[in-house]
């Protein structure tokens with residue numbers, strides 16, 4: 017993982033997004049994922065909604081490729097696109113098969129309010145955000161997932177649970193999150209006060225979206 021200096025821009029954004037950050041990383045949904053106790057019905061609805069999240073997330077990655085200020089950054093971002101469109105997509109399809117998800121729910125399900133809120137945030141950022149703002153939203157989505165997945169004490173039996181954890185707790189994903197943070201720190205160094213404040217508001221809003229997304233499938 018790329019080294020991040022202590023009290024970096026990304027660290028400051030995360031610290032100022034508490035208590036929501038910890039609420040995502042320690043969400044009871046993730047604990048139930050670890051011990052494999054999420055009922056199929058709940059896992060199905062979560063994955064169906066998340067597949068829609070991933071659609072907009074992929075478009076946001078595309079906007080980051082377009083908005084990046086250098087070729088090396090485009091290459092790193094394209095590497096993540098490769099994962100989302102291969103291993104991760106295959107995981108969704110195999111899980112949908114195992115959970116009996118109908119074609120309509122794979123392609124065009126009724127969206128939860130939490131999915132709509134996250135989608136709106138990603139679309140607004142994609143269409144009108146600076147490269148720093150796009151990185152901010154990408155970083156929240158990936159870093160929260162790394163942080164909860166890293167807490168997994170062991171592998172649950174079902175592949176639907178186990179592989180969802182593994183996709184977010186492996187050395188490549190850790191390196192990707194390290195890159196995102198370092199990139200946000202690099203770009204953040206050139207921002208003025210107003211632009212940094214906009215990134216903070218986006219970071220906080222995206223973190224809240226993550227809490228609401230898990231809440232929608234819990235309790």
Ligand SMILES: Cc1ncc(CN)c(N)n1
Pocket residue numbers: 066069070073157158161226229
């Ligand atoms: C809601 C959500 N947030 C983040 C991730 C990780 N890409 C995800 N799959 N879903």
